[in-house]
Amino acid sequence: MALRYAILSSGSSGNCLWVQGGGVEILVDCGLSARRIGERLAAVGGDLRNVQAVVCTHGHGDHVAGAAVLARRYGLEVHGSAGTLRHIRGEPPPERLHPVGVRDRFRIGGLEIRLAPTPHDAVGSCSVVVADGETSLGVVTDLGKPTETVRKHLEGVDALVLEMNHDRQMLIDGPYPEMLKRRIAGDLGHLSNDQSAELLAQLLHPGLQQLALAHLSEHNNLPEIARDTAGEVLANAALSPNLVVAEQHRPGEPVLLRTRRKGQLGLPF
Template identity: 40%
Template sequence: MQVHILASGSTGNVAYFKFGNTRLLVDAGISARRIETKLALIGVKAGDIDGVLITHEHVDHIKGLDVFIRRYHLPVFARAATWEAIPCRHKLPPECCITIEDQFQIGGVEAEAHNISHDAVDPVGFSFHYRRKKWVIATDMGIITENVLKALAGADLVVLESNHDRDMLKNGPYPRFLKQRIAGRYGHLSNHDAAAVLARISRKEQMQVFLAHLSQENNHPDLALKTVSDSLLKQGCQPGEDIKLHLTYPDTTMSFTG
């Protein structure tokens, strides 16, 4: 099992997961050429992908979808309302556009879509079950709902949003309406929110956690890592032991094999 976070942040999001012989992309928020290049750097041919899963229709999650799918004719999995909101939907081969419910299967992987709180038509995160392991991706959330807590519980690996530092957002250059949107219930989780979630959920002996979707304007990787680590310590968790934290970046691939 492998995960490679190819790009993460407001400029684009793509994650590659490998479960045995099943290869999946979650989102396609950078150009098709960049996706191809980044996959090649980890030894993967774009045409060998078994499916692309879309969390929601915002451009930083679907920027490269049109070209990438028409070039490689890959199956794409998304909610019905999300398909209606994706601008390039009419350009894609109909047989590539697959509508999902809560549970579905791709190759040897059991996948679940869980609803999240974000300002999109029907946004979701995904849980993947393979050989008694559970890996979850959950970003672009303003709040943590009970179904998200359920999805995260007992996970071996989580890609979790840690979008902004509260003080940086409050004192930063964004207009007031945008600050309110980011900090609101349909916006994004802060570093403190991410730590609070991790402290609440039931865990196995060690959980691998990628802090994802970090804002380039309202956060910094070192700050996110320190804030989450310090908060976890105060709540009785041991970063590096109970929870192993990994950072993500807009342009640098971050990986884990387990």
């Protein structure tokens, strides 16, 4: 079997990604209301009642807003660092909360979840790799700067969801207060297009099937700028994974990954 996934929402107003594989269904982040997550999932042919768990990358509201209702009403198990779980509002049932370390590996059904710490202004922030033994999906957003830890963590994935938050000049010239601009551009903020391109160039490999540019700022970036920046990196490497720009206000098309042929680059399960 291979992973199937869909980006339900991506941006500062809410982030959520659905993954199916290993006999289970999970969410990576749940930054929308449970109702909206259910609506987005239904729009791509899924059903929230079939989801078993959510893995939260960090505790900001645009990544955990729906966690308490998902745990209480739908019985989802919520996995995240201790710092992340402390920021979930709405009194989720304590027995549904599962603290994990930012370098942990753990299983949800037939899926292995691998975490790595990320530099961001949220305690316990992490990137996530979901693997089923045949294929793997890496997710990294809300990253202040590329690090060697993150690069190694995401090395060899079949699909990559990569933050490309802002264009530096648009951020400088944009409407945000100076303090917020410094936060976004700082080492604990968000990746610029140029920083994302640098990390992407290091992560590219012939087995990469899918690339989604994520968490674009609606004020400080444009989809065409992000796409052109990533496209140049792909062209320089003579590689052509399917490239999409994740959207804030509607879900992306579901993606079914292909299993690897013997001899292809990949990391052990």
